[in-house]
Amino acid sequence: xxxxxxxxxxxxxxxxxxxxxxxxxxxxxxxxxxxxxxxxxxxxxxxxxxxxxxxxxxxxxxxxxxxxxxxxxxxxxxxxxxxxxxxxxxxxxxxxxxxxxxxxxxxxxxxxxxxxxxxxxxxxxxxxxxxxxxxxxxxxxxxxxxxxxxxxxxxxxxxxxxxxxxxxxxxxxxxxxxxxxxxxxxxxxxxxxxxxxxxxxxxxxxxxxxxxxxxxxxxxxxxxxxxxxxxxxxxxxxxxxxxxxxxxxxxxxxxxxx
Amino acid sequence: xxxxxxxxxxxxxxxxxxxxxxxxxxxxxxxxxxxxxxxxxxxxxxxxxxxxxxxxxxxxxxxxxxxxxxxxxxxxxxxxxxxxxxxxxxxxxxxxxxxxxxxxxxxxxxxxxxxxxxxxxxxxxxxxxxxxxxxxxxxxxxxxxxxxxxxxxxxxxxxxxxxxxxxxxxxxxxxxxxxxxxxxxxxxxxxxxxxxxxxxxxxxxxxxxxxxxxxxxxxxxxxxxxxxxxxxxxxxxxxxxxxxxxxxxxxxxxxxxx
Numbered sequence: 001x002x003x004x005x006x007x008x009x010x011x012x013x014x015x016x017x018x019x020x021x022x023x024x025x026x027x028x029x030x031x032x033x034x035x036x037x038x039x040x041x042x043x044x045x046x047x048x049x050x051x052x053x054x055x056x057x058x059x060x061x062x063x064x065x066x067x068x069x070x071x072x073x074x075x076x077x078x079x080x081x082x083x084x085x086x087x088x089x090x091x092x093x094x095x096x097x098x099x100x101x102x103x104x105x106x107x108x109x110x111x112x113x114x115x116x117x118x119x120x121x122x123x124x125x126x127x128x129x130x131x132x133x134x135x136x137x138x139x140x141x142x143x144x145x146x147x148x149x150x151x152x153x154x155x156x157x158x159x160x161x162x163x164x165x166x167x168x169x170x171x172x173x174x175x176x177x178x179x180x181x182x183x184x185x186x187x188x189x190x191x192x193x194x195x196x197x198x199x200x201x202x203x204x205x206x207x208x209x210x211x212x213x214x215x216x217x218x219x220x221x222x223x224x225x226x227x228x229x230x231x232x233x234x235x236x237x238x239x240x241x242x243x244x245x246x247x248x249x250x251x252x253x254x255x256x257x258x
Numbered sequence: 259x260x261x262x263x264x265x266x267x268x269x270x271x272x273x274x275x276x277x278x279x280x281x282x283x284x285x286x287x288x289x290x291x292x293x294x295x296x297x298x299x300x301x302x303x304x305x306x307x308x309x310x311x312x313x314x315x316x317x318x319x320x321x322x323x324x325x326x327x328x329x330x331x332x333x334x335x336x337x338x339x340x341x342x343x344x345x346x347x348x349x350x351x352x353x354x355x356x357x358x359x360x361x362x363x364x365x366x367x368x369x370x371x372x373x374x375x376x377x378x379x380x381x382x383x384x385x386x387x388x389x390x391x392x393x394x395x396x397x398x399x400x401x402x403x404x405x406x407x408x409x410x411x412x413x414x415x416x417x418x419x420x421x422x423x424x425x426x427x428x429x430x431x432x433x434x435x436x437x438x439x440x441x442x443x444x445x446x447x448x449x450x451x452x453x454x455x456x457x458x459x460x461x462x463x464x465x466x467x468x469x470x471x472x473x474x475x476x477x478x479x480x481x482x483x484x485x486x487x488x489x490x491x492x493x494x495x496x497x498x499x500x501x502x503x504x505x506x507x508x509x510x511x512x513x514x515x516x
Contacts, residue, residue: 021279022346022380058378062346086344086382088280088320120316122280122382124344174436174512254432 004108007141011109015116018055023123024066025053025161026081027168028074030132030148031185034201037132038154038165039073042145044106045099048158051165052146053123066126073146074135079128079184080251084171085164088122092160107142127168129202131185173203177257180221180250182242189239191229195222219255220246262366265399269367273374276313281381282324283311283419284339285426286332288390288406289443292459295390296412296423297331300403302364303357306416309423310404311381324384331404332393337386337442338509342429343422346380350418365400385426387460389443431461435515438479438508440500447497449487453480477513478504 028039040049052073056065066081098118103111111118137146149155157165182198192213200207216222223243228236286297298307310331314323324339356376361369369376395404407413415423440456450471458465474480481501486494 019279019346019378019380021277056346056380059348061348062344062380083343085341086320088277088314088382090317090319120277122277122314122320122380124346124380178432 002140004141007107008109010142011107011111011115011117014055018057020116021119021121023053023055023121024062024069025051025087025123025125025164026066026070027051027084027125027127027165028070028079029127029129029151029168029172029202030135031129031198031201032131032133034197035132036151036201036204037148038151039132039135039137040147040149040155040157041073041139041143044142044144045103045111046158047102049149049155049161050158051161052143056124062124063126066124070128072140073138073143074130075138076130076135079130080181081126081128082171082175082179084125084127085167086122086124087160087164089160090120092123093121123164125164125168127172129172129181129185134184176202178254180216180219180242180247180255183244183247189225189227189229189241191231191237191239193237195240215257219250219257221250221255260398262399265365266367268400269365269369269373269375272313275315277316278374279377279379281311281313281379282320282327283309283345283381283383283422284324284328285309285342285383285385285423286328286337287385287387287409287426287430287460288393289387289456289459290389290391292455293390294409294459294462295406296409297390297393297395298405298407298413298415299331299397299401302400302402303361303369304416305360307407307413307419308416309419310401314382320382321384324382328386330398331396331401332388333396334388334393337388338439339384339386340429340433340437342383342385343425344380344382345418345422347418348378350381351379381422383422383426385430387430387439387443392442434460436512438474438477438500438505438513441502441505447483447485447487447499449489449495449497451495453498473515477508477515479508479513 030037030039039052041052042049052069054069056062062083063081067079070079071077098113100111132148139146176199182195185198186194195216196207196209196213199212220243222240225239225241227239229239230236288295288297297310299310300307310327312327314320320341321339325337328337329335356371358369390406397404434457440453443456444452453474454465454467454471457470478501480498483497483499485497487497488494
């Protein structure tokens, strides 16, 4: 949202194009070289960090709304977005903290308590994982800041977003055992040590190096290449790549990795 | 909902007490003696079978709304209800099939297309498992029929409820590996063959009898009792019961059963 007219129309008429009372929030995890980060934003009218999110167009599927929101902030397309939980505790939106003056300053529009944006909202949570080094963050009139934070040193989050992050992280870690990951977080060709480090970072725990990558190979997800990478004297590990067909199939059908 | 006044007030003023645009639907699986069933209902104003569900009071958590709806239909309290997915495809509610005359006949109220009940709705899905032999089904002015159906011979379902059931069953089966079940589906004291049959029925597949129950014991979920049940000449298997503390803890923390 960039122009005054767009902002005003969204505030005054948005309930005609969007489903009122329902929002989406996205926990976008970013991985790069053994670092795990989370994308956070600051709304123009709210003081404090939140998950990026927004409303669902009346013509859109939930996952399409999530993808549109993620693309708006990161430029990243085709992320594997997973719904993890819907949040609807009555107190979650904190209406009592609604600050009419702040909204007016931020938007230039007189927003009152009967505005569709200020009523009770239930939020559908999605998570995704991407390579944060490949994203280009965008802000606009309604989202003033947007940044990657280390997962271990997040700021205080607004609303129920701390619970959302906790649930997203938990679900992501459970689902790592049931869906393949890594396709857009590793170079096209990678070593077993690299994919091992990716899983360890996402899971936040050590995995058996002698055993773990074998399971990925046994599932047919990795193909060994007839190529090595030289990383030092007497050290040139084999390179691997994903078998894209097996990978896509596993995304649909699920795997058991334990 | 039992009186005309209650029905009329719900239709005309329900948006004041309930969050509009959001509903819940519950896939209640019923187990008893190696049979798996699903609870279905027929709305007064809709021809065809659906999952039981309803709206969320503005003062209620999502899971409380689900529990209230399940209790209304089955009389069962304290079910372990699990959110599994939220459904929001734009076409899911099939407004084009809205039948004003049918609604009038069913409710005695002139419901028009601008009624809060007829606008686009996103639905939060919950599933639960209970012992169907212990339930007492209830109908009321808005829900005309309510019955248990064998999971393998369900009737055609309305809206997107076939997709909901598929997703609920899939999630339930994945989660059986991560959460304990059985507490309200087996007698207090049971044989390993009985819990083995429960898991096989819910998973819809054979499990290794020599191995599987050992895993439950290894997780500390089952306690072996100093008691046997006589089921025939030379056949008196040991009885077991759940360790309730370990069970409740596993519900919170999760397990890995594979």
